[in-house]
Amino acid sequence: MGLLNRMKEPIFLKENSNAEEQLEKLKALEPLLNIEGQGIIRQDIKYLEYGIIGEKNIAFELKNSHMPMYIIHDIYLEDGDLSAQIDYLVFTKKICFVIECKNLYGDIEINSVGDFIRTIEFSGRKKREGIYSPITQNQRHLELMKKMRIDNKNNILAKFMLDKYFEDFTKSLVVLANPKTVLDARFAKKEISNKVIRADQLVKYIKTMYEKSKEPAFSDEGMLEWAQYYIDLHKEVVKDYTEKYEMYKINKSKSPQEATPAKGESSDAVDVVSSLEETNIFKELRAYRLRKSREEKVKPYFIYNDNQLKDLISKMPRSKEELKTVSGFGEIKANKYGDDILQILNQY
Structure with missing residues (x-):
């Protein structure tokens, strides 16, 4: 107990993820695909690499926070038909931050109704497109966490209190990990803009929210028990990331060039x-x-x-x-x- 109460630095309870392993599988598969398949898998590889870089940027910020906290990276929760893949859970003595990492290319605008709009510029032209709201995505993660905690309680009063106050000590946070991304949230509602920050603001945000919180502080031991509860719920899921590319595989006995049909030849090519x-x-x-x-x-x-x-x-x-x-x-x-x-x- 004495040792735990002297905790001064962040500790990762789970730091690894399966993203690196997934990346290696995709790179090994790429030469086995036809031209269309290679275009698709290279795009997927690029997105995965962006995601890995983004999560590493967040890990760097957390490791250098010099703040007592427990951190869980890449946790998978499942309850019946519901599931959530959460990038980071960060436990301080007062608040658990549920972090969705986005390493997006381009600039991000959040409008007055909460839509996320990305602008990409190339060849002197700008392209605007809507993207799925990471706020909505992360809110679903919170709802599943809340449901699992409530279902774990036997006392009706405890269930009621947890249902009412869960989001007082569990906060949703979307972190834009690409340092080149410009965030424009001028017209966004405060309850939306307050949940989206850049990676270089992460530690300051956590410390500010902690200082403002009126929740009672856990001991170091209590903070660890809180984090350990979710570690125990985590499920290792084995997924086949290569199944979607099966239709693009070329004849293994031929090179991609040889797989191109001759004139008049009937082929899927x-x-x-x-x-x-x-x-x-x-x-x-x-x-x-x-x-x-x-x-x-x-x-x-x-x-x-x-x-x-x-x-x-x-x-x-x-x-x-x-x-x-x-x-x-x-x-x-x-x-x-x-x-x-x-x-x-x-x-x-």
Whole structure:
């Protein structure tokens, strides 16, 4: 007891997640897929990598908070048909913070009705799109936590008190982990804007909320018991992250090039090419090609032809050096169009 009461620094009760393992499985699977499948899996890999980076940014902030707290990373709760995958539970002596991590590309606006709108800029154009509200997502996590705590109580009065005061000591928080993201919440309602912060504000936010809280403080031992309750509820779930890509697997006895059907040959590869041309990335690259050709008053295929466009999607270069490995792209084209093309590819 004496040792626990001298706690001064944060402690991770669970720090690992299965995201790194999932990432390795996707990277190993990528070469086994056709062109369309590779485009899809590379986008999924990119999103997963963003998520991992974002969660590491939050872990760094928490580790350097110099505040006594217990932290649980990547916890999965399940109750009947309900489930919640929670990025972080952070237990202080007064408040448990339920953190949803978002490492989003682009700038985020929250309007007066609580809609989340993302703006992405590329090739001098801005694209606005609505995204699913992380506030709503995280509120569902809180509701499940609350239900499980209430169901665990046998006393009717205890159930009533927990139902009434649960959100006084359990707070929802959405953390934007991308340091380049600009958050505009000027027109958002206070109850919404107060729940969304940037990662570099996280520790200050936790300390401020702690100081303002009128809840009685737990002892170090009580704080640990509170956190341990949810550790005991955590379930390790084994998921098959590769199942969705089965339809894109190529014939293992052939290379991707060999899998392309000869003229007159009946094959699913014909459908793959057709499907590829319907993807957003194909349309974006084709629209850019048309726009540049009109600016330069040349035929679109002088910028790059369809086969080169498909090779772009297949290889998904991330730098000008990688772009030079794409069919039809040498030093001049890579320098001339590279920044625009890479900006488009980096969305996927």
